[in-house]
Amino acid sequence: MTARHDQTTDPQLLESLLQARRGTAFFARKLNELSDADLDGPSLLPGWTRRHVTAHIGYNARAIARLIEWAGTGVETPMYPSPEARNHEISFGATLSPIALRHLFDHSAVHLNVEWRDLPADAWHHKVKTAQGRIVPAEETVWMRTREVWTHAVDLDNGATFSDIPAPVLERLLEDITGAWKTRGTDAGLLVKVTGTELTFGDTSAANPTVISGPLPAVVEWATGRGTHAVTATRNGAPLDETPTAPKWI
Numbered sequence: 001m002t003a004r005h006d007q008t009t010d011p012q013l014l015e016s017l018l019q020a021r022r023g024t025a026f027f028a029r030k031l032n033e034l035s036d037a038d039l040d041g042p043s044l045l046p047g048w049t050r051r052h053v054t055a056h057i058g059y060n061a062r063a064i065a066r067l068i069e070w071a072g073t074g075v076e077t078p079m080y081p082s083p084e085a086r087n088h089e090i091s092f093g094a095t096l097s098p099i100a101l102r103h104l105f106d107h108s109a110v111h112l113n114v115e116w117r118d119l120p121a122d123a124w125h126h127k128v129k130t131a132q133g134r135i136v137p138a139e140e141t142v143w144m145r146t147r148e149v150w151t152h153a154v155d156l157d158n159g160a161t162f163s164d165i166p167a168p169v170l171e172r173l174l175e176d177i178t179g180a181w182k183t184r185g186t187d188a189g190l191l192v193k194v195t196g197t198e199l200t201f202g203d204t205s206a207a208n209p210t211v212i213s214g215p216l217p218a219v220v221e222w223a224t225g226r227g228t229h230a231v232t233a234t235r236n237g238a239p240l241d242e243t244p245t246a247p248k249w250i
Helices: 011-032 050-073 083-093 098-118 121-125 140-155 167-184 216-223
Strands: 127-129 135-137 190-194 200-202 210-214 232-235
Touching (some): 011 140, 050 098, 167 190, 167 216
Parallel strands (some): 190 210
Antiparallel strands (some): 190 200
């Protein structure tokens, strides 16, 4: 009989799974608060309606489930056949009827959760390839899903804010984003500080950096390109007239 609990006993992985599941539940709540007509409304992402966001989250769960199947069986199963196929999938999903779109989210979330739950403990270390071509252990899929559900719950534009996202998720998200900037060299002269903490990211060697500071939720909101509320930008201690746009993340 299939086990009804997670096969892993790794406490850190179990905590990560809990954050992903809480994020999924949070997205579900914000989605269920929307009427069918509301799904046609714009999201916070340019060019995407709430339908697109919901379709993306549904198909993302299916794609990550394919990676877990890969980890469990050893049979290579890519997330998507191609970037074009992924984009087409989202565009198609946005045309589904409201009930079909909601079922896509519900069923794909359950499927992914079952795949995670039943993956043998040793298989979490098996390597898989992300849609961006990164080779990662299967356990990385938990974070991949966590950042999607929490961030896109805000993108539904239904009252959720970055303040609703748990601090550990926000901190790791900020690490991911600033790490991507560093890899691309787009963080030159840019320093990000979280007020009330020792958290500092970006170009710490710059002699005269542009400093972006604010509470953790506000800084992450800015870093993801979703607003400048509650952040300040200074240079040489003097405020700038306009907060610069964050470098491209993904």
